[in-house]
Amino acid sequence: MPRRKTKNLTGLKRLKGIGKSVHQAWIGFVCLKCKNMNVFPVGLSMLSPQETYEGAQWKCSKCNFVHSKAYDLPFSTWPKEFIKSDSIKAQRFWQAFFRISTEHAESYWKQCNTCERILPFRAFDKHKGWGPLERQMECRSCKGAINAKLNPKRTKQQLFESSVKRRVADLLLKGVNQSIDIKELFRKFGRKCFKTGKVLDIKKRSTWAIDHILPSKWLYPLTTENAALLSREANNNKRDKWPNEYYTNNELIDLARITGADLSLLASKTPIINPNINVDLCVSRYLQVRERSNLKKRINELKQLLGSYKLTGKLSSKNKKLLGYR
Template identity: 70%
Template sequence: MVRRKTKNITGLSRIEGIPYHNAWVGFICLSCNSLNNIRIGLQLLDPETTYKTVEWKCSKCDYLHSKYSDLPFDYWNEEFTVAESIRTQRFWQAFFRIATEHPESYWKQCNTCGRILPFAAFSKHSRWGPLERQMECRSCKGAINAVLNPKRTKDQLHESSIRRRIADLLLEGENETIDMEDLFKRFDRCCFKTKQPLDSNRRDTWAVDHILPSKWLYPLTKENAALLSTEANNNKRDKWPSEFYTNNELIELAKRTGADLELLSSKTPKINTIINVDKCVGRYLQVRERSHLPKRINELKKILVDYNLVDKLSPGNKKLLGFIK
């Protein structure tokens, strides 16, 4: 059966051909101060190997950034600028380390506006390329969300953000490391929903699905992981299993993963209350000195009440949050 094409309902088109999972490095030319970006692909660089092997040429002035180049600083003494100098080599080591040491050091290209932007310009998307960032920059995402969520007020958007943040804190330390080879074997190297063959080496084509969504406080475990194509996973998002999978698929999913079929087939979402709520309280209240502490306490209390988790608190935390005197 021919699969339906994804329908764009936002009116904001993607730019075809942009390798949106790829990472880029960014650096300011030492000679002319121009910003340069170089696409490096799906594998982040090792700082020491980069220092020893790469040559980055400025796109404007052609200055070669390499351990073999003299530094172009005329106002520095020669012992600090000649390539053979230990001082110069220490400079080059730090130069390449700054550009490659952490994921936050890298850049990414937005597949909506086409700009190459720093790491911080993109929101997190777990297991989504080497940088685990979304395809669209935060500016474009704001425009897209204005179409997808036209009726959501500022307060509703804020509350949704809080719920996600607290859910992440609740699950911190609960998620298991998934054995990807085992996952591919269990699902016959195919998307469970579409049966599309998947290649584990093509990381942008597949995703690990939280069968029971983290939104409802279910951690990622072997029993709660399914293999989906990227497109199928985007369609599922935070849907409860029975909203996305057919009855036969739910039965097969339970057989393959060992998950609770009754829970999977429930018509309404059920919150996972088997979780260490006290740890969440401790993490959530680790605030900066200038944070609005009363506001954070009220946010946390509202979620705990809405999720019926107050009884899971220790007497000390109940008293700390004002649930008991």
């Protein structure tokens, strides 16, 4: 199945060699001798703190001082018993030095594929399954500019409302979603990502995902007929898009054949709210909150979603009164 070509709708040039390299992790450290900031790539996996301590030799790009457990510490004001490389004190320092830079994903750096800056972990938003750090390709600054281009008419409030809509829809469907037989799903899709054709390993859970073919945003629960096998990256690209927005016509036909889904529904050019949703049951389930939950906020979010989907008319008179409708 051919994959649609990615279109650059922003006009922004991206880092050359885009691909796996854009997801690689970088080490960032301050030279102990001259205090120069150093960064260098380490590939598509994070380093082992212990192995790094045992064998690393990180050379400063400015003063050439080598950061290694085999070297004395360059602190002229410290007593010799602390700076000699064969001392326990110095070795404890080196162990912590390398651990600080390698122990957690938050310790690493990443290169933005748009502005090309090498920035700390926190400068990128989360994108599960993308590289060892699971961060987006663009830094948050560039992402802000890109979103302004792609969503010029969407205000901050509208973007917030969209995210709320997805979250509330997921909560409304809690308890309706079916348990998916993973082995059967892999068998049905030939152990391949339906979108890209990439072979997937059932044991590597971080590399694949179960796609809501008809998104939960439009109040469709996860069922055997509404589940597709995608790679993590393909699933992140689809997100809550309506099937016709993401899949080609031939892919929609194949998808309907594989899953038994309604092809006319998949092929619809505009999203269709699930006509079989039991609104009253969803309301009862959604209002089952914990004691510390913000009940007023939850009611307002629910009313907002019901109103935007024009579902208030499907509420029983009892629930209309409960939610404050006149």
